[in-house]
Amino acid sequence: GENVEQHPSTLSVQEGDSAVIKCTYSDSASNYFPWYKQELGKRPQLIIDIRSNVGEKKDQRIAVTLNKTAKHFSLHITETQPEDSAVYFCAARALKLTFGQGTILTVHP
């Protein structure tokens, strides 16, 4: 089955800096790659997603890149703010959604 690896497990940045989280996947049939932000005790919230026919997508301060050949995709957050602090999960879907292990992002004021 699909295996999704996510790094780093924790990431600490200063407000205004950029944050990058990377994921790799194993199933070449995966064609949908969402990123979620989850606050403690809450549901995952979709922040951006990308499909396999696209290499990059941007939405304001958030961008995602996808390298199908290498089977990896990354989340980029620019101009980080304290409210960006949360756990971020990548996921990949072939037949079903498989999540990465999560990254605890802390943005220090």
Add this chain to the structure above:
Amino acid sequence: GAVVSQHPSRVICKSGTSVKIECRSLDFQATTMFWYRQFPKQSLMLMATSNEGSKATYEQGVEKDKFLINHASLTLSTLTVTSAHPEDSSFYICSAPANPNADEQFFGPGTRLTVL
């Protein structure tokens, strides 16, 4: 976007009892719903895929006789944890795509189960 609700949001039960969790799609019909379990500080793990009008599909290692899933209507799927034990304490989250061909899944708010 589409809205998915869950009930209850929190439940505490004694070991050996059964607990039912409901997942509802409020403004769309869901032929498929997904049930995930999330232990503290861990990721979401798919437990099973709930299919309206047919049997659920369980992931490897998930006991179908312990985690009973019923998807009797296009807007409701239920997960019953039978004979719950402390190790079943977890955050249970359901999700559903807004339509069968959609990529995006909409998540319920989750149910925190604590088994004493």
